[in-house]
């Protein structure tokens with residue numbers, strides 16, 4: 001997993017609320033068994049419309065997505081995170097994320113940042129007026145900076161540390177194998193087994 | 196201190212707790228299917244890791260499987276590849292798999308309970324959001340992403356941040372003809388698709404307690420559509436009777452010990468929830484959705500709402516967009532909405548009781564002209580049971596297609612899809628744009644409403660058939 005400390009990049013305004021994961025990446029793309037190459041599935045249905053924001057040349061190369069509230073609702077597909085990352089996004093800003101999506105994104109190294117809706121609206125207007133505007137997302141200071149915006153955000157210390165270090169969860173947990181084995185020895189004798 | 200059920204199950208599974216870190220939670224049962232697991236197994240292979248507890252892991256094929264001609268190879272090469280990849284992964288890593296054609300093959304959330312693997316007080320995970328289904332037994336069950344699937348495979352644990360708790364109480368007794376699907380659609384319409392955000396919902400109250408086990412699963416299944424991480428219902432006699440005798444249930448004296456423990460799981464008197472919602476059963480009638488998220492629902496007696504009636508501007512915009520997509524006009528009575536397709540199935544309503552309820556309505560009746568009805572059992576065992584009871588024959592005589600088990604038109608990853616512009620009444624759980632096929636329009640309904648709708652061709656309840 002790549003380390004994340006401070007990221008500066010141009011941003012794409014996605015003026016839609018309740019963007020569910022079926023829209024982020026339609027189910028048909030989930031059929032793949034690989035872990036990369038999902039950029040073509042990102043918002044595949046909406047991209048069929050020429051004026052959809054992803055098709056607008058002025059936003060090509062954006063690395064920050066500014067989304068409406070309740071981003072990532074619906075199915076738990078992690079492909080939604082991969083599709084956003086494979087397309088080139090490193091950060092999604094929204095006033096509310098669906099839990100599973102948020103969990104998936106932070107584990108996978110896509111930073112999802114909660115901002116007040118007024119700030120989101122302000123950023124929308126800013127990048128719509130000037131698509132070359134750069135937004136800085138600073139995980140060290142837990143701050144978003146852009147013209148007219150200097151907003152701190154919350155992220156728990158543990159998640160932040162992991163992202164800063166680029167640490168993968170499994171390696172962290174395997175350091176506690178003894179504790180897992182000890183827990184297992186105390187499980188109920190009739191706990192269900194599949195084999 | 197008085198604790199909620201969710202807190203008890205959580206605390207019972209903490210392997211490790213350290214300041215500033217998420218709790219490391221032990222996972223009792225890991226359900227695996229072909230869509231969200233390939234990259235997890237790929238990750239294990241790349242890192243040279245193994246599956247820590249194959250004996251707590253079970254896999255089935257569901258999302259991609261065709262529901263006809265099982266003996267022919269899967270036509271879609273990508274679907275075939277996912278299924279083949281799962282088979283290879285299960286064989287390489289020693290995981291029990293129920294492949295197509297096996298009696299215990301089916302939708303993963305139907306398979307766990309039917310084998311007796313889903314038990315009260317356990318932690319259950321699956322790379323699928325409707326894992327919340329298993330909470331109906333008093334398990335803490337939640338959907339996870341593929342990297343978490345990999346984590347559970349490698350360590351049998353998950354680092355987790357604690358949930359908040361919400362009580363949804365449904366007082367009183369449901370009217371006949373009103374089902375648990377109507378309860379959960381009404382709950383979601385009330386609290387919204389984000390209303391359960393961050394919560395484990397515990398469903399309680401008289402109307403919930405009197406539900407059968409399978410009806411409880413329908414309620415918990417759709418917790419995720421309210422944004423919740425999980426839904427739970429306290430285990431009681433209904434739960435114990437359902438589990439008793441199943442192939443993986445505790446046997447003999449173990450069962451009695453288990454029941455003693457299971458009884459201790461219910462939320463303590465005086466325990467506090469972070470949020471509470473109360474509904475009365477007499478407010479709940481057959482419910483249908485009109486829009487493109489499960490919160491956009493009304494009673495079947497109602498009509499398509501006017502977007503202008505929504506005070507919140509984003510709800511209004513969402514309603515306008517939904518009506519446009521659904522090709523509906525404000526004010527149209529829901530009963531006048533005609534469908535092309537009826538889908539009875541899915542992990543929400545593809546169990547034997549659902550099929551019984553629908554068959555009861557359809558017995559001696561015909562599917563309306565111009566309507567196709569797909570009946571897709573949740574598992575092959577459900578199919579066998581239904582055939583033994585003669586339900587399959589009822590569906591076929593009515594002119595419905597009686598298929599093999601799988602997710603099918605719930606999400607249209609197999610050939611069972613809506614064509615653009617087609618409209619369905621569906622017992623599944625999601626009416627998102629394109630969910631059942633590109634350009635398809637979905638109305639979520641209960642099995643009773645699905646059956647009556649198939650007969651009349653417009654959204655209907657069994658009461659509409661009486662005259």
Ligand code: SF4
Pocket residue numbers: 257258302303304323325541542543601602605606623624
């Ligand atoms: S039946 Fe539908 S909701 Fe259930 S697991 Fe399958 S695709 Fe998901």
